[in-house]
Amino acid sequence: MEHSDHLFRREAGRMVAALTRVFGVHNLALAEDVVQDAFCRALEVWKLRGMPENPSAWLMATAKNRALDVLRRQRTARTFAPELEWQLQSELTLVPVVEELFAAHAIKDDLLRMMFSCCHPRLPEEAQVALVLQILCGFSADEIAGAFVSTHAAIEKRIMRAKKVLATSKRLFDVAASVEFSARLPAVHRALYLLFNEGYHGASAETAVRVELCREAMRLTAILLEHPLGTTPVTYALAALMGLHAARLPTRVDASGNLTTLLDQDRSQWDHGLVAEGLKFLELSASGPEITEYHLGATIASVHARALRMDDTDWETIVALYDTLLTIRPSPIVALNRAVAVAQKEGPERGLEEIRSIADRDRLTAYPFYSAALGELELRCGRHETAREHFGAALALARNPMERRFLDRRISACERGDAQ
The missing domain is CATH 1.10.150 (DNA polymerase; domain 1)
Known part of the structure; x- marks a missing residue:
């Protein structure tokens, strides 16, 4: 079945x-x-x-x-x-x-109305995404709990409270009301982005990659793009970001079910149809004056997509884009990604310097790929024991078997004395 x-x-x-x-x-x-x-x-x-x-x-x-x-x-x-x-x-x-x-046209309109209803301004982001997953994507409370590292009971309570807020509306959101549509659109963008991101590299206890979450986010974004008020430059940027990242999904996990880093992926296996679509959406997103985190994320992904080999990557441009992203939406995760890009451009020692200079890096201590990044750069510097310690710390924080296998392999590389 x-x-x-x-x-x-x-x-x-x-x-x-x-x-x-x-x-x-x-x-x-x-x-x-x-x-x-x-x-x-x-x-x-x-x-x-x-x-x-x-x-x-x-x-x-x-x-x-x-x-x-x-x-x-x-x-x-x-x-x-x-x-x-x-x-x-x-x-x-x-x-x-x-x-x-x-009728078919009415149902499509109702899907959009429900999407906007789920992103009620009185609801926190996590509740908005939980509602989208349950109501629009058919996910159970257990599946949502697994995706967001929570318990069944906690998710049930979150959804129950959120539905009580929705019930005060009596009717679905009116997607013909342009002022209200525009006011709620950023929350819809954010919910769809979080949904996609959770699928692409989330915290599920079962697997690091949930392709079905990515597909659902892309499906709902496509519905948004079909509405005249939804075809904004920001929506195009979000669609571009999703498409360019989804193009890599065939290589995110190898045939044995192991995580593969961007640097090690076979780019010939990327979905070039999605790459082309993503680049088209990115071009359409440039029609407005606003530059958002989605524009910058999509542009960074486009630089990777245009590089036929990892060695062809324009790391200088990527670092500059991360600099701009840090001014728009500063976060330690963005700063960490920028530091990794600096390491690719200027060497592992410079990357380590950049990581140490992250102002609020204490917020990264529970994130396994913070310690993993330190381990990778120490390994490239030839400091195998230090690298092994960092990978061990990351392994203790790993959230699923896929991440644990990946980090086990990196620890083995340290013990063998591999160069990287």
Whole structure:
């Protein structure tokens, strides 16, 4: 049933968004129950009759029919979407209205409205991303907990509190309201970026790379780009950043399931279609006056993408871009990445100097790749024992088996006395 699981995950967000448009945000739990009923019905029927030719349409039709049943039974005992209330009261208008709301164009619009609803300004970033993952991407509380190094109970509480905030809205966000759309758009960008980043190099206890998270972030960003108010230079920059990094996913992990660093990746195996798309989005992002962290991150990725070999990389440009990024969004992680770039440009000793000069590097002490970076540069300097100690410290902080195997291999390199 692996194919069914992927299908259900993909369709969950579309179905919940459409049903919430009908029932109202205050009835989000009811919408989720109807979706769950549709999935259970599919498992029963498909087991006997086989999967239909168009399973997505089958699921949506089942959800629509179930919604009609709920509306007929509960319309006197429950309030639904305020803007549809009078239309849902009469049998003459009920079916046509629901049919229209389940049309393909309406569902796509509802997905976007739900995305913006999840990024409510009263919610912290982690709650926004958790809602996007659960409601729009069909992730369970356990999966979200694994992605963000939390517990099932903590994630459940976070989502429950967030849904209470959403319920105060009564209706989905109005994506036709240009002022409100623009005001909430940065939060949507941030949530999608965090979602992608968690997939590309996250803190999951199971694996360092979650391709499905990257794909979901890219799918939702593509939906955002289809809306006239969403096609901003910043959205293009975000899409470029995602595409250029996703192009490397085929080489992020080798055939044995081991992490591969950017320096060691076979660039011929990168997804050159995604590279081309990312570069196109990057060009489109240059149409506005604003330069954001997404513009700079995408531009750094484009420098790597244009280098056919690691030795062809323009490290001077990359260091300069990191300098600019530090002025826009200063963080010790950005400073660490800049120091690594300096090491590539000027040698490992200079890289170590830059790491030691990071003002708030104490915030990196719990980040395994801080100690790993120190280990790499010490190893290149030929100080094998010091390098081994740093790699050992990183290993103690490793968050999943993939990171542990990678760091074990680096420790073995130190013990063998390898040059790098």
